[in-house]
Amino acid sequence: MSRRHTLDDLLTLMAVLRDPDQGCPWDLGQDWDSIVPHTLEEAYEVADAIERRAWDELPGELGDLLFQVVYYSQFGAEEGRFDFHDVVDVLTAKMLRRHPHVFPDGTLASRRPPGVTAEEIERRQVHSRWEALKAEERAERAGDTHDSAAASVLDDVPRTLPALARAAKLSKRAARVGFDWPDARGVIAKIREELDEVEEALAAEDREHAAEEVGDLLFAVTNLARTLKADPEQRLRSTNAKFERRFRHVEAALAADGLTPAEAGLDAMERHWQAAKQTEARHMEANDNAIPGESRP
Numbered sequence: 001m002s003r004r005h006t007l008d009d010l011l012t013l014m015a016v017l018r019d020p021d022q023g024c025p026w027d028l029g030q031d032w033d034s035i036v037p038h039t040l041e042e043a044y045e046v047a048d049a050i051e052r053r054a055w056d057e058l059p060g061e062l063g064d065l066l067f068q069v070v071y072y073s074q075f076g077a078e079e080g081r082f083d084f085h086d087v088v089d090v091l092t093a094k095m096l097r098r099h100p101h102v103f104p105d106g107t108l109a110s111r112r113p114p115g116v117t118a119e120e121i122e123r124r125q126v127h128s129r130w131e132a133l134k135a136e137e138r139a140e141r142a143g144d145t146h147d148s149a150a151a152s153v154l155d156d157v158p159r160t161l162p163a164l165a166r167a168a169k170l171s172k173r174a175a176r177v178g179f180d181w182p183d184a185r186g187v188i189a190k191i192r193e194e195l196d197e198v199e200e201a202l203a204a205e206d207r208e209h210a211a212e213e214v215g216d217l218l219f220a221v222t223n224l225a226r227t228l229k230a231d232p233e234q235r236l237r238s239t240n241a242k243f244e245r246r247f248r249h250v251e252a253a254l255a256a257d258g259l260t261p262a263e264a265g266l267d268a269m270e271r272h273w274q275a276a277k278q279t280e281a282r283h284m285e286a287n288d289n290a291i292p293g294e295s296r297p
Contacts (some may be wrong), residue, residue, distance in 0.1 A: 010067075011084055014074045032075055039068040040160070051237065098133050131176055153177055164232045167222040175226070187224045194220050249276035 017027040042065045049058045073084035096103050103110045138155040153176070157169045174180065181187050194217040201210035225232040253272040254264045261269055 010070055011073075014067075014070045018074055018078065030071070032072070035068065035071050036160075039065075042068055047234075047237075051234070094137070098130055162233055164218070164222055164236060167219050168226050168232050171219075171223050171226055181223070181227070184224065184227045187220065187227050191217065191220045191224060246273055246276040246280075249273075249279070 016022060017024045020028065042061070046058070046061045046065050049061045069087065070084060073082070073087055076086075077083040092108075096106050096108065100106065102112070104112060135153070139151045141156070153173045154170055157166060157173065159166070161169065181190070194213060198210050198213040198217060201207075201213055222232045225235060250269050250272040251261060253275070254261060254268065257264075259268070
């Protein structure tokens, strides 16, 4: 059996790929900015593999994502800024600081007293400490830029996140300091309010204002997802997959009749759409009955 490759092998591989004399022309042509789109794509591919439960694909996808970290670390090393080992050191130190309930002395060797479990530690205290530590880190970063007055609980929410994910993070940060509705009913009322404003703008034939209000509506719906402890990006990806699955059924059914969607018309498409929904419901019911003790969520 051949030797398994190690992390040091991966770091060596990257160094050679970027070697000016022996490296790969494509890799040598990359920089900080050109790699970012690949990083985002690889992160989405990891999420997709997990959601599809494609466990045989996941090691490869996680490797592709890790390779992005190695790439940035190589850029940092070439410019004398930092290297991969600095990344690991900073990450480990940060996690130790954020988990005093697991590592009480702030070292990897420290542990809770025997017989004390994480579940026995009051959740709110742990959460409060986590937020305090993150606030300290944000203040430190703001201080490093001589702009501590601008420190905010919204600091370090990445601007490059997908809009739904960033909306969820922004509202979650604000909620943690008390800026939130008391329950889901309050969010639903806000959604209705925003929908009314969309309708008013459309009635006034002000499409630009209507589009702006749609943004407010989406933000309110994102807050509802957060209140229900549902990830809006994940839920929308699931709905996208459901829509695609059903519409492909519509296309296939029409093709069997020798028709295209444009030729068939809306009534025929709606009929096949409902048939697709019924087929899915039957499959889900059959799966529930096939697995004793389990039920459809």
